[in-house]
Amino acid sequence: MVNPPVVVTIAGSDSGGAAGIAADLTTFAALGVHGACVVTAVTAQDTTGVRAVHPVPLEVVAAQLDAVLEDLDPIAVKTGMLAGPDVVRLVARRCAGRILVVDPVLVATSGAVLGSAAVAAAYREHLLPVATVATPNEDEFEALGRPSGANVLVTRGGDIETDNDHGTGCTHSSALASYLALGDDLATAAARADAFVARQLHVSRNWTLGRGRGPVAHVHTSVPPTQGVPA
Ligand SMILES: Nc1ncnc2c1ncn2[C@@H]1O[C@H](COP(=O)(O)OP(=O)(O)OP(=O)(O)O)[C@@H](O)[C@H]1O
Numbered sequence: 001m002v003n004p005p006v007v008v009t010i011a012g013s014d015s016g017g018a019a020g021i022a023a024d025l026t027t028f029a030a031l032g033v034h035g036a037c038v039v040t041a042v043t044a045q046d047t048t049g050v051r052a053v054h055p056v057p058l059e060v061v062a063a064q065l066d067a068v069l070e071d072l073d074p075i076a077v078k079t080g081m082l083a084g085p086d087v088v089r090l091v092a093r094r095c096a097g098r099i100l101v102v103d104p105v106l107v108a109t110s111g112a113v114l115g116s117a118a119v120a121a122a123y124r125e126h127l128l129p130v131a132t133v134a135t136p137n138e139d140e141f142e143a144l145g146r147p148s149g150a151n152v153l154v155t156r157g158g159d160i161e162t163d164n165d166h167g168t169g170c171t172h173s174s175a176l177a178s179y180l181a182l183g184d185d186l187a188t189a190a191a192r193a194d195a196f197v198a199r200q201l202h203v204s205r206n207w208t209l210g211r212g213r214g215p216v217a218h219v220h221t222s223v224p225p226t227q228g229v230p231a
């Protein structure tokens with residue numbers, strides 16, 4: 001029997017099911033890797049915004065991470081909302097040396113601030129130096145002090161016209177981690193992750209879920225054959 005690669009997401013939950021852990025695990029499932037998850041924060045969130053954030057205590061984050069690293073030995077790690085500078089430092093210490101995709105979640109699509117200046121400083125000092133690739137959006141790139149390097153891919157939206165873009169950053173970085181775990185080089189994985197998100201945005205472009213910016217489709221694939229992801 002051939003096992004699927006194991007990828008772990010370290011991120012917050014989104015009660016609306018669009019971003020964070022929900023986006024990550026469904027994207028992993030869509031792309032054929034086994035997803036494990038370390039929850040860093042619980043957010044009360046929907047398509048209109050973030051109502052409340054409850055960070056998980058550092059020792060509980062560390063216990064989840066230890067459990068996954070010791071038992072499942074993931075080939076790749078994807079980070080999303082890390083909620084505090086101490087969590088950023090923990091992840092840098094424990095995950096250096098693996099395929100490490102860092103989506104430095106600091107500002108949500110809705111504009112909600114999900115990471116403080118201290119979190120941004122910890123990313124700069126501890127996590128970016130050990131990342132395989134980092135995927136800040138333009139606001140996050142600025143908040144991080146415009147980090148340089150071939151492994152910083154600034155994400156910039158794209159051509160699909162839709163209001164249903166909640167979760168695109170999480171879906172994109174999870175797809176990137178999945179393709180790297182499946183053996184792609186960085187350039188190929190990045191191209192496939194872009195194509196995957198574009199296809200998924202196309203699938204959900206006319207959905208009317210919620211009253212705000214709806215979720216990008218993570219696993220639904222009803223799409224014209226011409227919009228397929230490259231093999
Ligand atoms: N309208 C779109 N059409 C096609 N592709 C898109 C579109 N919006 C987003 N993408 C894809 O998703 C990626 C991530 O999008 P974006 O930068 O908007 O995410 P974000 O939610 O701001 O990111 P973060 O999680 O870092 O906060 C883009 O690089 C692109 O590949």
Ligand SMILES: Cc1ncc(COP(=O)(O)O)c(N)n1
Binds near residue numbers: 012020043169
């Ligand atoms: C728990 C959590 N993690 C990440 C994001 C960012 O996602 P997006 O930028 O697509 O809104 C979010 N809104 N909530």
